[in-house]
């Protein structure tokens with residue numbers, strides 16, 4: 001049995017090999033992205049000039065600890081490279097993200113990025129996407145009617161809880177986790193999620209350019225064919 005942490009670290013370090021002097025870097029969220037933030041911090045400590053845009057409060061804390069100078073999308077609306085984790089990915093590099101609830105800011109930063117590089121351990125591959133709920137971020141005012149509509153569509157929403165109360169995202173919203181067994185058509189599902197009160201969700205289709213997957217003691221590299229989504 002290979003060490004999942006080691007796979008995450010190997011993938012993160014491979015992706016950080018793409019970081020160059022002067023870049024604006026999107027800093028992903030989660031345990032795999034944390035390894036990337038640590039490795040980017042080492043580049044900064046070694047004298048490389050760059051700036052980071054964190055995708056969550058937790059990543060901002062890690063980035064500050066690592067000594068990475070931070071910037072914002074107001075100052076730098078174009079991000080050179082974003083390195084982020086994922087909960088599942090398929091053959092076309094469609095993703096499920098948001099296990100930690102950070103998918104809204106992650107998708108905003110990804111959409112501003114010239115290059116989105118995903119880093120995972122080998123357990124995240126699932127083709128078709130399956131084995132992980134799809135998180136949908138909703139404004140609290142709307143969570144009940146949206147949950148009813150999702151139920152009617154057979155999407156099996158469950159409100160995410162923490163310590164007996166709804167989990168609250170960095171943006172002050174709630175999350176409905178859709179318990180979908182298997183996603184045969186991610187684009188079709190995305191269209192179903194577009195309801196008033198939904199501010200974002202963890203399905204990322206056609207966004208990831210590349211993916212590094214730690215696999216035992218090696219790393220596999222995948223690139224997305226832009227003509228196939």
Ligand SMILES: O=C[C@H](O)[C@H](O)[C@H](O)COP(=O)(O)O
Nearest residue numbers: 030031032098099100101102
């Ligand atoms: O909200 C969390 C993010 O989308 C993470 O990138 C994702 O959940 C993967 O996290 P981890 O690297 O901890 O498995």
